[in-house]
Amino acid sequence: xxxxxxxxxxxxxxxxxxxxxxxxxxxxxxxxxxxxxxxxxxxxxxxxxxxxxxxxxxxxxxxxxxxxxxxxxxxxxxxxxxxxxxxxxxxxxxxxxxxxxxxxxxxxxxxxxxxxxxxxxxxxxxxxxxxxxxxxxxxxxxxxxxxxxxxxxxxxxxxxxxxxxxxxxxxxxxxxxxxxxxxxxxxxxxxxxxxxxxxxxxxxxxxxxxxxxxxxxxxxxxxxxxxxxxxxxxxxxxxxxxxxxxxxxxxxxxxxxxxxxxxxxxxxxxxxxxxxxxxxxxxxxxxxxxxxxxxxxxxxxxxxxxxxxxxxxxxxxxxxxxxxxxxxxxxxxxxxxx
Amino acid sequence: xxxxxxxxxxxxxxxxxxxxxxxxxxxxxxxxxxxxxxxxxxxxxxxxxxxxxxxxxxxxxxxxxxxxxxxxxxxxxxxxxxxxxxxxxxxxxxxxxxxxxxxxxxxxxxxxxxxxxxxxxxxxxxxxxxxxxxxxxxxxxxxxxxxxxxxxxxxxxxxxxxxxxxxxxxxxxxxxxxxxxxxxxxxxxxxxxxxxxxxxxxxxxxxxxxxxxxxxxxxxxxxxxxxxxxxxxxxxxxxxxxxxxxxxxxxxxxxxxxxxxxxxxxxxxxxxxxxxxxxxxxxxxxxxxxxxxxxxxxxxxxxxxxxxxxxxxxxxxxxxxxxxxxxxxxxxxxxxxx
Numbered sequence: 001x002x003x004x005x006x007x008x009x010x011x012x013x014x015x016x017x018x019x020x021x022x023x024x025x026x027x028x029x030x031x032x033x034x035x036x037x038x039x040x041x042x043x044x045x046x047x048x049x050x051x052x053x054x055x056x057x058x059x060x061x062x063x064x065x066x067x068x069x070x071x072x073x074x075x076x077x078x079x080x081x082x083x084x085x086x087x088x089x090x091x092x093x094x095x096x097x098x099x100x101x102x103x104x105x106x107x108x109x110x111x112x113x114x115x116x117x118x119x120x121x122x123x124x125x126x127x128x129x130x131x132x133x134x135x136x137x138x139x140x141x142x143x144x145x146x147x148x149x150x151x152x153x154x155x156x157x158x159x160x161x162x163x164x165x166x167x168x169x170x171x172x173x174x175x176x177x178x179x180x181x182x183x184x185x186x187x188x189x190x191x192x193x194x195x196x197x198x199x200x201x202x203x204x205x206x207x208x209x210x211x212x213x214x215x216x217x218x219x220x221x222x223x224x225x226x227x228x229x230x231x232x233x234x235x236x237x238x239x240x241x242x243x244x245x246x247x248x249x250x251x252x253x254x255x256x257x258x259x260x261x262x263x264x265x266x267x268x269x270x271x272x273x274x275x276x277x278x279x280x281x282x283x284x285x286x287x288x289x290x291x292x293x294x295x296x297x298x299x300x301x302x303x304x305x306x307x308x309x310x311x312x313x314x315x316x317x318x319x320x321x322x323x324x325x326x327x328x329x330x331x332x333x334x335x336x337x338x
Numbered sequence: 339x340x341x342x343x344x345x346x347x348x349x350x351x352x353x354x355x356x357x358x359x360x361x362x363x364x365x366x367x368x369x370x371x372x373x374x375x376x377x378x379x380x381x382x383x384x385x386x387x388x389x390x391x392x393x394x395x396x397x398x399x400x401x402x403x404x405x406x407x408x409x410x411x412x413x414x415x416x417x418x419x420x421x422x423x424x425x426x427x428x429x430x431x432x433x434x435x436x437x438x439x440x441x442x443x444x445x446x447x448x449x450x451x452x453x454x455x456x457x458x459x460x461x462x463x464x465x466x467x468x469x470x471x472x473x474x475x476x477x478x479x480x481x482x483x484x485x486x487x488x489x490x491x492x493x494x495x496x497x498x499x500x501x502x503x504x505x506x507x508x509x510x511x512x513x514x515x516x517x518x519x520x521x522x523x524x525x526x527x528x529x530x531x532x533x534x535x536x537x538x539x540x541x542x543x544x545x546x547x548x549x550x551x552x553x554x555x556x557x558x559x560x561x562x563x564x565x566x567x568x569x570x571x572x573x574x575x576x577x578x579x580x581x582x583x584x585x586x587x588x589x590x591x592x593x594x595x596x597x598x599x600x601x602x603x604x605x606x607x608x609x610x611x612x613x614x615x616x617x618x619x620x621x622x623x624x625x626x627x628x629x630x631x632x633x634x635x636x637x638x639x640x641x642x643x644x645x646x647x648x649x650x651x652x653x654x655x656x657x658x659x660x661x662x663x664x665x666x667x668x669x670x671x672x673x674x675x676x
Contacts, residue, residue, distance in 0.1 A: 027382065031573075032490050033420035033557050034386035036483070039377040044365065048372035048463060049429045049478055055470035082371035091387045093431075093476050125386060132393035133471030138431050140387055140478040145374070152370050219371050235369075 001102045008128055014106060015092070015123070018113040023122050026089075035124040037089065043144035046085035050075045054097075054134035062178045065107025066114070067197035072137040073112045075222060077119060077201035078275040082220040084151035084210020085143035087119050087203060092126035095136030108137065119203055149210035151218035156236035156280040158308035160216050163289075165202050165276045166298035168225055169253035169264070170195040172271020177256070189252035199275035205297055209279055214288035218279035225269040226330030228278040229304075233312050236280075242269075242304035242327065244316040269314070270328050280306055339440045346466050352444060353430070353461070356451040361460050364427075373462040375427065381482035384423035388413045392435075392472035400516045403445025404452070405535035410475040411450045413560060415457060415539035416613040420558040422489040422548020423481035425457050425541060430464035433474030446475065457541055487548035489556035494574035494618040496646035498554050501627075503540050503614045504636035506563055507591035507602070508533040510609020515594070527590035537613035543635055544615060552626035553617040563607040564668030566616040567642075571650050574618075580607075580642035580665065582654040607652070608666050618644055 003011060012030060022029050028036035039045070052058055052072045060068075073090060080087045092112065096105070116123060121141065170189075174196030177188040202220075209215040217236050221228045225247075233240045249268045257264035276298070281289050293300060304315075312327040341349060350368060360367050366374035377383070390396055390410045398406075411428060418425045430450065434443070454461060459479065508527075512534030515526040540558075547553040555574050559566045563585075571578045587606045595602035614636070619627050631638060642653075650665040 028421075028488065028490055032492075033417040034384045034423070034481075036421065036488055037383045037385065039381075039383055043377075045375045045377055045383075046372045047375065047427075047429060047478075047480075049431045049465050049476075051431050051433060051465050051467050051474070051476065053433050053467055053469055053474070056468050079371040083366075083374065085372070089385075091385060091478060093387045093389050093478075095389060095391050095474070127387050127389050127476075129389050129391055130394050131391055131472065134469065136389070136391070136433070136474060136476075138387075138389065138465075138474075138476045140385075140429060140431075142385075143372075150366065150374055152366055154370075 002098070003096045003100045003102060003105050004098050006102065011105070011128055015109050018109050019123055020117050026122060026124055030125050037124065040088070040144040042146065044147055044150065046080055046083050046143045046145055047140070048076055048079040049138065049140040050079065051136065051138040053136055060135065063197060065104045066111030068137060069108040069111030070115050070198050072139045073115045073141070074199045074201045074275060076139050076141040077203055078199070078220040078222060080141060080143040081201050081203045081206030082151065082218050082277055083145060084149050084206050084218065085145040086207055087121045087141055087143040089122050089124045089142050090116060091140040092123050093138040094126070095129050095131035097131050097133065097135055100135060145210060149213065151206065151210050151215055151279070153217050153219050153232050153235035156217040156232055156238050156306045158238055158306050159283055160280040160306040161283055161302050162240060162242065162278065162280050162304040162306065163300050164225065164248065164278050164303050165205055165300055167248045167250040168274050168276065169268025169271060170250035171199060171273035172224065172268065173253040173256045175273055189256065192250070192252050192256065196273055199273065201275050202277045202298065204294055205277060205292070208292035208294065212288045212291045214285055214292040215279040215281055218277055221274040221276045221278055223272045224274060224330050225278065226328045229312050229327055230330060232278065232280065236306070239307035239309045239311045240304055241307055241313045241315055241324065244314050246301065246303055248299065248301045266328055270330050340436070341434045341438045341440060341443050342436050344440065349443065349466055353447050356447050357461055358455050364460060364462055368463050375462065378426070378482040380484065382485055382488065384418055384421050384481045384483055385478070386414055386417040387476065387478040388417065389474065389476040391474055398473065401535060403442045404449030406475060407446040407449030408453050408536050410477045411453045412537045412539045412613060414477050414479040415541055416537070416558040416560060418479060418481040419539050419541045419544030420489065420556050420615060421483060422487050422544050422556065423483040424545055425459045425479055425481040427460050427462045427480050428454060429478040430461050431476040432464070433467050433469035435469050435471065435473050438473060483548060487551065489544065489548050489553055489617070491555050491557045491570050491573035494555040494570055494576050494644045496576055496644050497621055498618040498644040499621055499640050500578060500580065500616065500618050500642040500644065501638050502563065502586065502616050502641050503543055503638055505586045505588040506612050506614065507606025507609060508588035509537060509611035510562065510606065511591040511594045513611055527594065530588065530590050530594065534611055537611065539613050540615045540636065542632055543630070546630035546632065547617055550626045550629045552623055552630040553619055556615055556617040559612040559614045559616055561610045562612060562668050563616065564666045567650050567665055568668060570616065570618065574644070577645040577648045577650065578642055579645055579651045579653055579662065582652050584639065584641055586637065586639045604666055608668050
């Protein structure tokens, strides 16, 4: 059965059947002209939207439906995490191509609903339309944050240390593994593909960094580490030096880039799709940072330092002392052809 | 110049140059991972999203760029109006096809920004992506409403009178005039086409109906009067009788349908795209309704009554007394081929 065999009301019912029971702050939910929500007391609201378009951000031939739904929500939750916010609600806008099967539809909604349930966020409404071409998944999310706990890109100062969560490069390599079939080398790794398909937004780390006032600046690495470092440097008015030798490049990504004849560090820092956080801390803020560390969360790695000297550099150990090269410009998801 | 010749940052700058200065409640705007907003004191939040997809909702060959932008925001503002809410902010998610010119881009953004300025709402963020096919304009808006002033579809009771704002049928006829070229009859009317391209959301009427507690139920007529009547009847658990002879059908639409050999009343009540409000009032609530009337707003027309007898009927004067026929099912924007 295809989605075009069902009415809009039937499709909405299929979505609702996959959602958790509505929270008490939802006063009017799906089914009226708009949703009505009681605001969270004493908190600011944080809002973001991100669209996934078939043929640009994913390919239905190689990406499972639940991964499409998971990813569409995850990229938004990652943006909230980067602000120190606790996610609260989502609006789901879908553009459905004629031939989409009900199984694919259910898979997309199921992947999104499963991640939503894990983060206790509720889908309060949305929009369904047909699409004459690509599948479209556009998700708006809002979250809340206490006024003094907002993390922006603009607070880093010279001397602040630069940290990153988790590992780098796996998702970007995973995307290439998915696209380059037959694989150009034998290092295709299910783990990298998994990281691309099911990114894990660092929601809890972001909340704790904000709540403990441990970070002076923060953003997510949706467009890669190189882009993140440039953005924080520009927004904060500092320089940044990154130590290439301590970057937590995922081993499978390192192997893939090396086998493809590319520098694994340049490849990993310029690839997008790492939904890790980059953040900066005062050097005396170690106690706060320890408070923000999770018992079962991702590893936090110190990768560099903010400088009063402008410019963004990647430093590598070399014979005769470290060499600093300008940080590559990074991934531009709008102009790039991938 | 085409949008694909510009970077994402350059396109964002083009959008920002068309926006009003940011309001004081916007604490972090465009340029960070997400926007941060101070909530409005003592008010509930109202949220909605609506997507316009090229080839489904509009055709770039016949619709001016500024109308695309205007419409994308207007359809959302109409949803807020139907809840009694005051619009506050918008998030703009655009999917841009390769060949889109910068002039078209500016036109779309300009049309949206002009309507936003008139309603004092601010575009606080969004998303830009390429599209492999159609132009996509997905807009999320939020508004605020006092807790006791929310209008839903569910409050109508038997005996309540049914009202509609403005006139009906013009936009639906205008869409057909745009599509059916060469025109099948000589009654194509610039006024109907204008109503389709630049719908005027009834924001002020909705606010006043909510604030004066004048309406027991309300929704907008995006899918036409027939759909609206069915929805309110179902949500409120009442029957509704509509008097076909008093329906404020736009004269140009009436002429168009008649010349096309169709019943103008059935044509007008089943066509979508009327962004008028339908609402119900207690028969003793005339004073409240008068308070909600605008000096320079749209005409309000009493078109029927809610009944305890279930069913939705369209009554017409006939020899030997009025005849009641079942209200047509109306426009289904998801399954319909238009």
